[in-house]
Amino acid sequence: MEGFFNTLKSSGLVDAVKDMALDALHLNDDKKEENVDSKPRRHESSSSWGPTPQEAESGDSQPEWRRPRPARNDDDESSQSEWQRPRPSRNEDEESSGWRRPRPEREEERPSGGNWAQVVGDQEDGNQGGGRRQGNDGWQPAGRKQRPHRHPNDEQAEEYRHDASAQHYADEASANVEPTEEELADLSAACNRLWELDLNRLTPGQDYEIDCGDGKKLYNKEDMSGDSLFKFLDEGVFKRPTYARFYHLLDNYHADESKREELSATEEQEQVAFLEEISRTAPIKYLLRYLAEKRIVSGNMEEFKQTLRTLWFRFYNRGGTQNASSAFEHVFVGEIKRQGEVSGFHNWIQFYVEESKGTVDYQGYILPRRRGGDLPDSQSQLLTVQFDWNGVRKEQSSVMVGVSPEFELALYTLCFYVGEENNNVDLGPYRVNVKCYHMGEDRIGSVFPIALD
Template identity: 65%
Template sequence: MVNMDHWQGYKRPPSEQEYSDEVGTGTSIEPSEEELADFLQACNRLWQLDLNRLEPGKDYQIDCGEGKKVFQKEDMAEGSLFCYVDEDIFRTKPTFARFCSLLDNYNPNAGCKEVVTSEEKQEQAAFIEEISRTAPIKYLHKYLSRKGIVSENYQDFKRMLTSLWFDLYGRGGTSGSSSAFEHVFVGEIKQHCEQEVSGFHNWLQFYLEEAKGCVDYHGYILPRRRGETPDSETQLLTVQFKWNGVLKSVSSTLVGVSPEFEIALYTLCFFVGGEDNYVQLGPYSVNIKCYRFGNKIGSVFPIAEC
């Protein structure tokens, strides 16, 4: 299990916390004219700028188990998806630890009004401050400000990110019951005729919940193309699992990527893209599906295009 003792320090006011050094602001994080003209190229640039992305087989080990069709409900995986994650990453990569410290701030039952404490707000602000020192977020700011979408002032930009991801809105008929961060990264359990998991598209949340025994991995979903099956090196997985006993029949997740990469990618797609965003992320052809909820992110997640 991950050592979480130092995470309590993240609840202090952001001004009282220590952060990692800022990434250099040289030309390496300046969007090119080609990227400004084609945001799909910008998405791939974010993949290249994800300096904190983990290396399969070195930083973590997964076992994909057996493949299955979406409609098959039986468990096809004998063990867990994650065999091993190097705990050092939570010490050497502070954006990972700060992200994980946010995950227990939410009630998983959709429609349940959230209560956000002052300490949790401080955790949110400190997380945004930490990721704002990384290359993907700095690139995102330069890209959106060059487009005239956000302020050139970096403090204003950070406040916008905090509002976009953490402001509460109504989902399922109850005001203040959800947020973009909760839905996309933590997950929610709908309480309709039959319970179902919605959201929950983050690998770190999957790993921590699996370690606690709250996630039961059922296997990967068979690719539409024959002969292309995931293995321990794959960083885009489509899986089936149960969370707190409730089935998620199909869910795609980017494994090993950093929190700042996902925040940057999904924010970029929200502001510049459409509902379907067919992008190339390194070796992976992905559709970043983006649903809007008024001026908020309703949901955003990757779908493997294979």
Template identity: 60%
Template sequence: MDQWDNYKRPLDEQDYSSDVDWSADLEPSQEELDDLSVALKKLWALDSNRLLPGEDYQIDCGEGKKVHQSGDKAEGNLFSWLSEETFKRPTFSRFFSLLDNYNPHEGNKENVTPQEKQEQAAFIEEISRTGPIKYLHRYLSVKGVAPENFQDFKRMLTSLWFDLYGRGGTSGSSSAFEHVFVGEIKQRGEQEVSGFHNWIQFYLEEAKGRVDYQGYIFPRRRGQVPDSETQLLTIQFEWNGVLKSVSSTLIGVSPEFEIALYTLCFYLGGEDNHVDLGPYPVNIKCYRLGNRIGSAFPIADS
């Protein structure tokens, strides 16, 4: 928490990680440029910051349920523990610092302070030193989607994820980052949780007692029952007493991986993007709100 306050300082007064060494792995191959699913596989392989189940964290999936079943099928929390070293990893730490900058109620106008803008820029600067974001830049620039200049690319990334737009009838009330990673609570009609697809936010909110994990959703394919090693989970939970009947999340992946994954799908994919991420057949859903990311999340493919 002490370090998070430092992230509000001017960018040139902060300390960042060293850039990853440039290598052939960060240059997209022709096969990757021709097939987005191959590029997304490459992103998974480049996520050197991904946590290892049993070594960096422990989860207990509890019992399964169908989407429309009510009742709590999990006695305890989803996360049993998370290594304290996780909070010291630079991209994770800067990601943590962003999560308390938002009002979760959809339709409430966001007030972004100058210090919070510094946090956003510092986060983008930090992840831009990693393999997944450098690969993303090369891929998008070769495709003519992103500028060749890396500073211009970072500004583009900041705008895509943090610029405010209207949701729930109020302008300036939401952003791609808030919806996808932090989550929102819809106010119209019966309340429901919208977005909230990030495992780090889930861990933190669960640790604070704001999330009640209620069990995993039965997978479509038999023999695919999740366990403590599973890194693609479909779950049900309540957040601040409001139900999220079904939500999919990638457990243990790094912030830079998810930013790169969803950015690639937004610019060069469709609403459905079928790919294998490691051992997991996944459909990366990407919804647009005009020229903005409306939502993005993984769904286990059948």
């Protein structure tokens, strides 16, 4: 018997058991320390042990069973046990339950898991006018085909280089733009009238075609769309004056929210020409008449164009940088915060342009909050989608597809001047909350639609 114990001792097994017991005691001490510091607990894996950082630096190795286990990544659903993973809500109206993930109403504050360093590396700032247009050699989503990119023709682009006062514009819209008493008393009725006056809105299946793919919950990180959102856009779309001029505004900005914006003479000219073009359309004419009836602006269109230019294009501070943003850039173009998060970016034309270049990766639509809600299809013109932009995630963004630039700008301006933070309105067949955040008294911080399903 004595020989048996001597054999065990010489094999090192006794010391091994002793060391394991000491390791367990130290592990308990570490857990107590985490509780004192209010740090989140890490759930340890049962495999993939490795050397400690000290061992890695020193080059010392230890037996496999003595190496500490790495902390489990709590953000990785595939590494969580079944009881840890978010469970689908049985009753979407009871989103306050502890194990349910609430769907945030303010889209601008969702975190992203994108690689901001890669975005900075892909920036190309050498284009004329100081814009932030990325080249096609930048970030590309894996497995996606780059689609043909429709854009204004060369003749239009050449004309837009002239002075704004020397350019050609469309004829004035001939439509009844006088607001009714009901519309003046009811913001929803006024917004619905704007929808009816959007004579330039595109027709699904005729002017464009989309493929919504499959739906998902916010916590689902899987790509639920095997292809792009936009399958087709008619080449005649960017022959329409307001669409063409809007297109030329999109490359005038840095995606990086921390970079100061500079306005070149060409970009200033593009702003003036865009406002001149949309001032001839029915939605903007109705907007002017409505705000004049409310005694918010005068009835002079020239003064109103300057008001719109100040409201939408004046630079202001955002993200700690002076003159780093504007309402137009944030809402229609989109920005990427320093911590790697897409904010803004609520326009379908910008989505189409970036997707056709390969810098937007559509991940699928967000399922309605309530079971039984209508699912979007190829005819839908209001979508809540998830996508990556230059590798940075936008958890959810509501987009009105096919609407004209003048309609969106008129709708958001109306809600800014007349509405509240939450504006539940009817837009044709859609019930929408136009969410509007003020920055100070006279600036738009953000404004975007939320589908009320």
